[in-house]
Amino acid sequence: MAATSADAIDQLLPQTQCTRCGYDGCRPYAEAIAGDRAELNQCPPGGAATIDALAQLLGREPLALNPANGVEGPLLIAQIDEERCIGCAKCLPPCPVDAIVGARKQMHTVVVELCTGCELCVAPCPVDCIVMLPRAALKNEFAEPTPPLNRERFAAHNARNERRAQAQAELLTSRKRDAASAQ
Ligand code: SF4
Ligand code: SF4
Numbered sequence: 006m007a008a009t010s011a012d013a014i015d016q017l018l019p020q021t022q023c024t025r026c027g028y029d030g031c032r033p034y035a036e037a038i039a040g041d042r043a044e045l046n047q048c049p050p051g052g053a054a055t056i057d058a059l060a061q062l063l064g065r066e067p068l069a070l071n072p073a074n075g076v077e078g079p080l081l082i083a084q085i086d087e088e089r090c091i092g093c094a095k096c097l098p099p100c101p102v103d104a105i106v107g108a109r110k111q112m113h114t115v116v117v118e119l120c121t122g123c124e125l126c127v128a129p130c131p132v133d134c135i136v137m138l139p140r141a142a143l144k145n146e147f148a149e150p151t152p153p154l155n156r157e158r159f160a161a162h163n164a165r166n167e168r169r170a171q172a173q174a175e176l177l178t179s180r181k182r183d184a185a186s187a188q
């Protein structure tokens with residue numbers, strides 16, 4: 006039987022990019038499954054539904070979720086205690102979908118429509134003012150973002166990082182050139 010493509014596998018993953026599967030995002034995990042280097046039960050956000058969908062796609066038996074990666078739970082959302090936020094902006098770069106808004110030295114806040122609950126912003130906060138709550142506990146219950154939206158926003162996040170890195174590299178090169186010609 007022909008190998009299943011990473012694209013088809015990636016379509017079934019939640020796209021939170023949380024890395025709990027042990028891979029650097031959903032796409033690398035999809036590639037590992039496609040290459041027969043990973044089992045299909047490594048994604049806690051997807052849980053049993055994703056495992057079942059993967060098993061069907063791959064023509065394999067479903068497995069129980071690997072508990073080493075975490076357990077399946079309610080959908081979560083990050084919330085910032087804005088009284089305690091010191092505006093350091095350390096939570097911005099780790100967010101794969103750019104769901105946190107705020108400028109340096111200003112209070113930051115989470116855009117609830119975009120937050121996937123990946124938890125990647127929690128550890129970098131130096132004052133522990135980000136907590137994860139069940140999405141259902143919010144007063145205004147927004148629908149969770151869909152995997153296609155998550156994928157699109159992650160691609161935009163990566164493209165922006167690449168543009169920034171390229172602009173910095175060009176600036177450095179130009180400064181070196183100016184310094185060399187001034188000698
Ligand atoms: S959502 Fe699942 S597949 Fe994607 S990075 Fe998280 S654990 Fe891995
Ligand atoms: S705000 Fe935090 S939990 Fe929500 S998507 Fe961004 S990094 Fe993940």
Ligand code: SF4
Nearest residue numbers: 090091093094096130
């Ligand atoms: S890392 Fe914490 S303190 Fe810093 S801006 Fe984000 S929420 Fe505020």
